Amino acid sequence: MIEKSLLDLMYGFGIAFEPHNLMWSIFGVVAGNLIGVLPGLGALAAISILLPLTYVMHPVAAILMLSGIFYGSMYGGAIGAILLNLPVHPPHAVACLDGYPLTKKGRGGAALGVAMAASFFAASVGIAVMVFFSPLLVEVAFKFGPAEIFSIMLLGLLAGSTMSKGSAIKGVAMTLFGLLTGVVGTDVNTGTMRFTFGMLNLEDGIDLVALAMGLFGVAEFLLSVNRMTVVGSGMKMSLKDLRPTKEEMKKSFFPMLRGTMVGTLFGVLPGTGPTITTFVAYALERKVSKHPERFGYGEIAGVASPEAASHSKTQVDFIPTMSLGIPGDAVMALILGALLIQGIQPGPQLITSHPDIFWGLIASFWVGNLLLVVLNVPLIGLWVKMLQVPYRFLFPSALFFIAVGCFSTQNSLFEVGEVLVFGVVGALLVYLDFSVAPILLGYVLGPMVEENFRRALLLSRGDMMVFIDRPISAGFVYASALLILAQIISFVWKKYRKPKPQPAAVVAEQKLEEKTKAYAE
Template sequence: MMEQSLMDLWYGFSVALQPTNLMWCVFGVLIGNLIGVLPGMGAPTAISMLLPLTYVMAPVPGILMLAGIFYGSQYGGAIGAILLNLPSHPPHAVTCLDGYPLTRQGRGGAALGVTMMSSFFAASVGIVVMIFLSPLLVQLAVNFGPAEIFSIMLMGLMTGATMSRGSPLKGIAMTLFGLVVGVVGTDVTTSATRLTLGMAHLADGIELGALCMGLFGIADFMLCVNRTTIKPQDAKVSLRDMRPTRAEIKQSFFPMLRGTAIGTLFGALPGTGPTITTFISYALERKWSKNPERFGKGAIEGVAAPEAANHAKTQVDFIPTMSLGIPGDIVMALILGALIVKGIQPGPQLITEHPDIFWGLVASFWIGNILLVLLNVPLIGVWVKMLQVPYRLLFPSAIFFICIGVFTARNSLFGVGEVAAFGVIGLLLMVLDFPLAPIVLGYILGPMIEENFRRAMLLAHGDLNIFVDRPISATFLAACALLVLVQVGSYAKKLLETRAQSRIVVGAQT
């Protein structure tokens, strides 16, 4: 199996190194790196803006570009966190705790050097895990029918709904909203229109790009429109400063290994975001340390561990997305949607039916990560200066490109109206602290769950026992039931604790 995997990887490099594919990979990495530096412009926003571009591209370069944006933004986000105490994205908030104190001590360059070392190592481990673990799922593909695919996607839907940030009830509500949005349009089985409100433009359904651009582009810009300009006056790093000493490398080595292990573990679990992963890695590293009081004051381990966890998870996230069709977070859901738009069904059959996409993507990970290391060293000064761009200029420019992108998807102004509507909806939901990722998860997985449920019912002549009679399907349904029980138990525990505290307060007052 190892020999076959290496041969497949060699084939992947032959695909990724084709001039067109390599060009789009480099473009995605550069855009992702830039987006990662700018506050508020995360990977979901960038991918949403460029998603319509993939409609006119071949599948391979389109997916390589989106993937490059994803892991490129992870590199860029650490720069502002370390040099400016500016967590451009939530996963890098924990990097600020020790990264910025290191900068104030004159060791910001060393922190960036350790970050690049940890990131590249963790990403490489994640790629190796993906190479040897994903083909194992291909061997199980012959046992996957509509019932198994339905159960797997149902588990992914429930995981994303109940494990999103904040209240599980809010996550479930947003998932149901996404399911409703996903069924708008024409039913592929009966050709009946559903929830179109008499609008002919909705007969083809709601555009994925319009939904994502509204929720993650327009809404975020409207929320941050009063952002002030950032002036990084002291964030100057030279090439010599980025060389960590032997002592710093030694201090970072084992935290890097532990962070990589945590990121790899959590990357295979759908629904666990990178923010959770980085904070768990930091907390465990602080508990493991013999001198925990150093953390928060400039401990290099506090930078190496969470950044390694973040990048390992970034790569391993592609395993459930590409091999099982279960997106682990919003970015994976967008990439999953891009594949579906191209008529490519993610799942265990993807590796055998579209080896150019899967193995080309795997090979591009190494190419992209090497490019990031080579580019970040000379361009860090440029990225820092980009933070000086006034938000009043960034905001209208991004809005303009979003409107152009969604208009070209169907050559219709109705799509621009969809973006505006979902932008307002997204803004209200963000103000009310509702998670937005489950909406996209429900939108993408909902129609696929419905389709496979219907197929299973046709094969079983309407007998629901097909979902429990087949072992793989029954296993995933049992996991769904266990997930519900865990959430109910957690809610009941919190309710009992709240009542106990209320009784204590009442007793103290009397």
């Protein structure tokens, strides 16, 4: 098994080093790194804007570019959090708690150096897990029929909706909204038009690009349009400032390992976003630390552990997405949608049916992560300058590219109108404290859930027991039931338990963390 995995990995390096694949991988990494530094533009917005480009690209090059944007933006996001106390993206909100105090102590560069080291180490471990764990799924690939695929998709929908930020009921509501958007258009089996309201432009369904750009691009801009100030003026950073001391590296080593373990575990579980992962890693680090009182005042372990957790999860997230067809978060759902656009069906058979995509992607991870380290070290001064771009220049430019990109998909202004509608809807939902990520999850998985559900019933002549009679399908159905039961118990427990009085210091620290989360979201 190990020898076969290594041979497959060498095959993947051959795919990744093909000139056109390497070019698009580098482009994605550099673009993602740049976008990750800028406030208001995350991986979701970047992938949404560039998604139309994949229509005319080879599937391998397209996925390498999108994945490069994903983990490249994760690298860049730590810079604003540590240097300016600006959680550019939610997963990096935890880095503000100890990263910015280290900056005020004059050790911001060292914190960045530790963050980069933790990121590269954790990403490498995550990639290794992909190499040796994913081939095991090939052995059970052909045991997955329509009933098994439906059950595992159902679990993915429930996990994504109930484990999203905020209320579980709101998450389920947004998933149902996504399911409704996914079934708009022509029914594959009967040819009947559904939920089109007589508009012929909707006969092929709602465009994925328009939905993603609206919910994660335009909505973000509408919510942040009044932030016109320049941040980070006067900030300077040189290459020598990035060198942590031996003592700092020693303090960071075991937190880095623990954070990597947390990220790897959460990466395999669908529906757990990187924000949850980083907060769990930070909380674990405080629990095991001999000096928990130092956290929040410039403890280097408070930077190393969550950053390692974030990056190991980013890599391992591709396992359920590519191998099982279950996206771990909204970004993975978007990449899943990009595969569907290319006519590629994600799932257990992807490894055998499209080995060039799977192993080329894994090999490109190592190339991309090494390139990110090489880029970030000498260009740290440039990234600091990029933090000073005024929003009044950033937002109109991004909106222009969104409109052009969406128009280019079908050469129709109707798609541009869809972007506007979903942008307004997304902004209102976020303002009302709804998470819009489950909408994309429901949109992507909904049609596949419906198709496999109907196919399984056709094969079993309408017998619903087919989902329980088959062992693999039954396991996922029972897991879905347990997930629902756990959410009900959690709701009842929170409602009726009596809160214990907490010390004033703990209350103050919780308020600080809540403010940081709210600002990041």
